[in-house]
Structures are given as C-alpha cells and as structure tokens.
Amino acid sequence: MKSVKAEIIAVGTELLLGQITNTNARYLSQQLSYLGIDVYYQTVVGDNLNRLKQAIELASSRADVILFSGGIGPTQDDLTKDALGEVLGRSQHIYPEAMKKVESFFEGRDKPMTENNRRQAIILEGSDPLDNEVGLAVGIAVSQEDKHYIVLPGPPKELQPMFENQARPWLAKNVLSDEQPIYSKMLKFAGIGESALEDGLLDLITAQTDPTIAPYAKEGEVTIRLTTKADSEKEASIKLKNMEAEIRKRLPDHMYADQDITIEEQILLMMTGMGLSLAAAESCTGGLIMENLTRIPGSALVFMGGVVSYSNEMKEKLLNVPHELLEGENAPGAVSEEVAEVMADEARKLLDTDFAVSVTGVAGPGASERKPVGLVYVGLAERNRPTQVFQLNLKGNREAIRIRSAKSIMYRLWLRLKELQEEQIAQNQ
Secondary structure, three states, rough: OEEEEEEEEEOHHHHHOOOOOOOOHHHHHHHHOOOEEEEEEEEOOEEEEEEHHHHHHHHHOOOEEEEEOOOOOOOOOOOOHHHHHHOOOOOOOOOOHHHHHHHHHHOHHHHHHHHHHHHEEEEEEOOOOOOOOOOOOOOEEEOOOEEEEEEEOOOHHHHHHHHHHHHHHHHHOOOOOOOEEEEEEEEEEOOOOOHHHHOHHHHHOOOOOOOEEEEEEEEEEEEEEEEEOOOHHHHHHHHHHHHHHHHHHHHHOOOOEOOOOOOOHHHHHHHHHOOOOOEEEEEOOOOOHHHHHHOOOHHOOOEEEEEOOHHHHHHHHHHHHHHHHHOOOOOOOOOOOHHHHHHHHHHHHHOOOOOEEEEOOOOOOEEOOOEOOOOOEEEEEEEEEEEEEEEEOOOOOOOHHHHHHHHHHHHHHHHHHHHHHHHHHHHHH
C-alpha cells in the first residue's frame, strides 16, 4: 500500500508553556491511522507568524497532508490562516455562511459584535470551508500541487466533530480517492507488554504483510490495528480475518477482543452471557477497579459492589481480615498473599457473588511495611473453588502501579472466564 505521510501542527503558545495538554495530536493521530494515513511528525509552534510560516514550509517539504489545530479564533494572535495564506500565496476573504453564524451568535445574546470576530469567518482563496458545528471559527481544507492542508479549531469539542463530519470525508474524496478503500480492525491484548507482543509477531510486522500490523500500547493493555486495502468489504473481511486468526493462534492467552474495547468491557460481556456476578475488594488501587467497571453502561447486571479497605482497621472491620495477619512481630502484613486471599474471599461472601477480585500492595512513592514500591498481591476468588493469589512486581510511578494492578487482576479474571467458556463448548460438543 502506498504510504500517505501526515504532519500535525498544533498552534498556541499555551501549549509550549505547558498550560494545556496537546490532546488534539493524540486524537488526530489515532483518527488518521484508521484511514491508513501515517503520522510521521508532530510539531508545536507558538503564536508567532514567522515561526508558524517556517513550520508550514518544513512540513510541506516532508509530508503529504498537514493538519493544523488552533490559531483560528478572533484575536490578533490567532495566525494560522494568515500564515498558511502567505506560504501558499492565497488571499483571504470572508465566507458568508460563517459570517452569518457569527453575527447570529451575538444578536441572540444581545451583545455588540467586535470587529475582530470577523476573523472567525475567514477562509483562503480556493479553499473548502469546514463547518464548525459547536463553535464559531470556520475551518478550511485546501490542496496545492500534491500537498493537502486542513485547518481545525483548537478546542477539542470543536475539533473532533469538525474532523469527523467535515475533514474526514474531505480526505477520503481528495487524498484517498484514487486508491482502493481502506479497511481496518482493532485487536486488544492484555497480560503482555508491547515489546513481548511485537517479538511474537516480529516476522509479520517486519514483512509489511497485507494487512499491515501496527501495535500501540497504553498502561496495562496493547492494541493492534490491522489495515488493508480492497475492492470490496467482503474481500477486506477475508484478509483481516485470516490475519486475525494467525495472531490469535500465536497469542491465544493474551488476545481478549477483536474490537476496540477495554478488558473490563469484555469481562462484563462474558459474565453477562454466562450469568455470573462479581465483587471487588481494593486497598492500594483505592476503588480504581470499581470505577473502571461501573463507568460501563449495564455493569450493574454483573458487578454487585465492593469495598475500599485502605486502612488496616477497615480491612478488619469490613472484610474480617484477622488482626494477627496485619500487625505483630511475625505478621505477614497488609501487603501479603494471605491478606489478598482473605480480602477476595470475604468480598465474595459479603456480596454473595460468583467471583471477587482483590488487590493490596505498595503503590509508593515510599515503601510500606518495609516492602518495596511495586510489590502487589491480587486475588481471585470463585464460588466452590480455591482462591488464587498472584504476586506482582511492578515498575513505574504511583499512578502507573495502580493502573497496572487493576488491569492485572482483570487479566487473570478474563483468563478464568475464557477457560470456563472453553469448558462449556467442550461439554456441548
């Protein structure tokens, strides 16, 4: 497949000062990857006309598609369209439909419109306007020779719908129109790091097979995007399914979904289908497991509740953890296999569920009970089955350890549910 290279230019001095986080670059990179457009560069430039022009000229020398976020508001330091117009040698003019929207906005609020607000309705000569469904500043898309430029607003609530509904169709028509349609599929993995996953698929990745394979990682999970071009959806589906089958064969105990969902969503789907219930007992994660579950619509069908027993006193009072396990000269302490086991057992009994998970550990930044940061025990209790406890030795800061702990026990639960499903299938055959 021919590679279309893109660069994202985020405009705004506030980005350089660290006053806001550049979430637009992440969103646009992800969306472009779905289209099969590879983002080779990301640039952040302040509100300075000369430096912005230099950034545009550099991007034009090395990318096919250049996307801008920000710098199209009403003030004098909103310079994106000015800079692009000068680089491309195109004049500016007011787009009437956008101007009507700006004027209507102020009329509806009975406020005088200052002259600088006219800047939000400016487009470049020969460009296609991109309607702003949420805000006032109109975006633009323009091609010159073999380069394509898309200017989007800075606020994510404005940028995202403009990209989805305006810029993406424009790209499909003007950049990808001479090629076969692009199809992609997401595969999700847990219990394995990006480097280990890549090692298991290295021959497929380096061979640049069709479909192509692109791995992405975040805390506790890894995603693979499969991308192919085909004349029809049926043809693409066959190619994607064949590659998916090969990957699943290599990593059967790590691929938990063939769609872009979290492991918690997959667990809830599985447990709902099997009529199973779940409880949780958390210490160092402070309710993160429960938050990850309950943010999902329909989780009440499976998740019955849980206990955040952060202190030793609450472990004793709420989960009946014996005092002699927590304190004393020979006590294993709160961060131990024994306590993780009791926490999971008691949470399951307390809420009368089929399963319960527990976590206790040292998230840091300092050691606790003379135990190192990153030492974590996670428990998995199941009705009529011995409780399992797993020791983790995690790296990272406090938040990373909390996230990885929560994801790790979800991975162990998924493995057990997968085993149950396979047993059911075998019994029905």
